[in-house]
Amino acid sequence: MVNYVWLGMVVFGILVAGAQGHIEVVTKAALDGAQIAVQTSLSLIAIITFWLGIMKLAEAAGLVQGLAKVVRPITGFLFPSIPKDHPAMGAIVMNLSANILGLGNAATPMGLIAMQELQKLNKHRPDTASEAMCTFLALNTGCITIIPTTIIGIRVLYGSQEPTEIVGTTVFATLCGMIVAILADRLLRSLYRNRW
């Protein structure tokens, strides 16, 4: 599916640019995109290195496993394929907690750690996403948010009378998204299982 979306964006974009008579923007846009990608990855080096170090400490201290044990009733239901007390569980829980609290810059490295742990369990097809990975991504993109920090900041900036009044509506919308993400994941998982 990602192949269709990707090709669609490129082809449709170039055709529209040509039809509207400003084909010259395409080259610049493509290179700008590449530039941002490299910059993003480079700026991730610092934050990932740092969090990987902290996570290794947490693992050595037995914290990650402890956390995994506490939330096992929920994660056991969501991720039946991950063995009990596997470090992947701890990393997943930490990533989702960071998402819930709106700590965006801590959530990303935790998510990357969770992916690495999940990849260790994904031995048969190392280039194909495992079911647990798909569930994790669905939960990650459709995760409940309690405090949308960035947008509250922007509302304050433009003089809102009540910058936080959107917290309630956000919680509701993300809750709906999360429930549907879990349902969609379950449904698609069983559909794909029959096909493969």
Next chain:
Amino acid sequence: MYELINQISRWAIPVMLLFIPLLAFIKKVPVFETFVEGAEAGFSTAIKTIPFLTAMLVAVSIFRASGAMELLASWISPVLNMVGIPADILPHAVMRPLSGGAALGIATEIIKTHGPDSFVGRLVSTMQGSSDTTFYVLTLYFGSVGIRKYRYAVASGLTADFTTLIASIMICKLMF
């Protein structure tokens, strides 16, 4: 309530940074060596994401700069107007799963133009806060471990995005 959550957000990471190394030390873990051992993989993990992110951001960038996104938005907006959804939010809805920075830019623009306490302002705030940049997360996370076949992850992610969008519109119509 907001104040409490705000304080938790502020304290969460410093407390973790205090607590984790201390606990490890008490458990006789060689803290410095262990940190370095873990951090070792940071560089290669970040570098591995470059080709994946490049592919995605190049496509998004062409799609946006060419005017294709606005064209798409203008095609859908009559349908939205029929069901009473303001067309102003459409560029944001289209851009949100593709690019976090661009979506935030659009949200800021709408808030600036219409005011944060207008209906559109509140709606776009809810939309911005409640959804994530699905394609970025997909590319980055899968890219970091070399996953090329995403299987149904795109479909379930986008289903969640769409639900969040509809839920945002419904709850804002109800509340504001």
